[in-house]
Amino acid sequence: MRLLEKIRESGRVFVVAVAGDSGSGKTTFTRGIRRLLGEDVVSTFSMDDYHSLDRRQRKTLGITPLRPEANRFDLLAEHLAMLRRGLAIEKPVYDHTTGEIRGPVIFKPSPVIIVEGLHPFYTEELRKLSDFKIFVDPSRAVKRRWKLRRDVGERGYAPEDVMREILEREPDYKLYVDVQKVYAEMVIKIQDSRIPPEWTEIARGSAREKYSVRIIQQILDHPLDEVDLTIDLSRIMRLTEREFSIEFQRDDYYGKRVGVMTLDGEFPLTMIKDLERKLCDFLGRDVPSVTEGCQEDHGSYVNATEMTQLILIWRFLEKIANLAW
Numbered sequence: 001m002r003l004l005e006k007i008r009e010s011g012r013v014f015v016v017a018v019a020g021d022s023g024s025g026k027t028t029f030t031r032g033i034r035r036l037l038g039e040d041v042v043s044t045f046s047m048d049d050y051h052s053l054d055r056r057q058r059k060t061l062g063i064t065p066l067r068p069e070a071n072r073f074d075l076l077a078e079h080l081a082m083l084r085r086g087l088a089i090e091k092p093v094y095d096h097t098t099g100e101i102r103g104p105v106i107f108k109p110s111p112v113i114i115v116e117g118l119h120p121f122y123t124e125e126l127r128k129l130s131d132f133k134i135f136v137d138p139s140r141a142v143k144r145r146w147k148l149r150r151d152v153g154e155r156g157y158a159p160e161d162v163m164r165e166i167l168e169r170e171p172d173y174k175l176y177v178d179v180q181k182v183y184a185e186m187v188i189k190i191q192d193s194r195i196p197p198e199w200t201e202i203a204r205g206s207a208r209e210k211y212s213v214r215i216i217q218q219i220l221d222h223p224l225d226e227v228d229l230t231i232d233l234s235r236i237m238r239l240t241e242r243e244f245s246i247e248f249q250r251d252d253y254y255g256k257r258v259g260v261m262t263l264d265g266e267f268p269l270t271m272i273k274d275l276e277r278k279l280c281d282f283l284g285r286d287v288p289s290v291t292e293g294c295q296e297d298h299g300s301y302v303n304a305t306e307m308t309q310l311i312l313i314w315r316f317l318e319k320i321a322n323l324a325w
């Protein structure tokens with residue numbers, strides 16, 4: 001039986017928790033997973049909705065939204081427990097424009113629920129309520145660029161206000177958000193690529209953003225299946241392929257045995273065909289290609305963060321297959 005059928009038949013609700021700082025790419029990854037697995041299967045919400053203090057109250061008290069007391073962990077835990085039992089919840093809504101807490105709105109369970117935010121597995125109770133925990137951890141430089149781009153471009157803030165806030169939040173980030181890495185089954189570390197842009201791109205002023213992504217994952221006892229990443233050596237010999245690197249190492253990470261995969265540069269689509277095909281077979285439905293949701297046209301290449309999305313989904317499906325069968 002295919003996984004989607006199996007999940008539906010089981011009537012179970014699986015919870016994925018994605019933790020990370022503001023502007024670290026949580027929503028972007030979550031959106032990618034939802035698009036690939038299907039909007040009828042995955043629904044998502046942000047933990048920002050569980051702030052206990054609105055912007056004005058935080059300002060009066062002089063505290064950041066990263067402090068535990070600015071959030072309603074108990075209510076989130078209560079709601080996740082209800083969703084896991086298949087019950088709808090009445091969820092508050094945090095309005096990023098006004099900084100006020102509104103709602104409630106009805107949120108209904110779906111087979112997979114992704115909760116993303118600053119502390120989705122900060123407490124032991126919350127950790128027990130999620131089936132798969134991911135921590136997204138871009139370098140300072142990448143995070144500042146991403147947060148500035150979104151907060152100035154989409155949320156309409158002044159650049160100097162965003163930068164001041166980034167610096168003010170750093171100590172609390174270290175104390176209350178970063179610690180969750182210890183509990184994550186997958187930590188995704190993102191840096192700027194070590195591969196220099198091509199001279200043709202520099203000449204055109206169109207150098208593309210490339211990243212180096214380190215995926216730190218706990219070693220699984222029961223992997224699903226074998227997947228080939230195929231490399232066309234003849235294209236590499238003719239120097240027609242773009243530049244990429246893949247590295248794999250075993251390591252210890254906060255007391256756990258982990259595999260560390262480092263992906264950098266741009267990968268030919270042919271390389272991930274087998275993985276996409278296996279995903280479709282295993283799920284029992286067509287999965288859109290990772291490139292379809294991209295803002296830029298990458299031609300027949302995916303970058304390291306897009307490749308990471310596929311690996312993440314594969315790893316998550318392995319985990320729920322182990323739980324569902």
Ligand SMILES: Nc1ncnc2c1ncn2[C@@H]1O[C@H](COP(=O)(O)OP(=O)(O)O)[C@@H](O)[C@H]1O
Pocket residue numbers: 020021022023024025026027028029145146147149150209305306
């Ligand atoms: N994988 C990525 N590649 C390029 N830019 C990204 C990526 N992920 C996030 N960004 C940029 O960073 C901004 C913030 O990302 P977002 O997913 O909203 O972060 P979060 O949900 O963690 O606050 C996005 O608007 C986008 O400009």
Ligand SMILES: O=C(COP(=O)(O)O)[C@H](O)[C@H](O)COP(=O)(O)O
Pocket residue numbers: 021022023048055065095096099117118
């Ligand atoms: O840090 C986050 C989450 O950010 P993101 O949604 O980027 O993950 C807080 O919810 C907002 O900063 C709220 O504070 P304010 O509204 O006062 O900025």
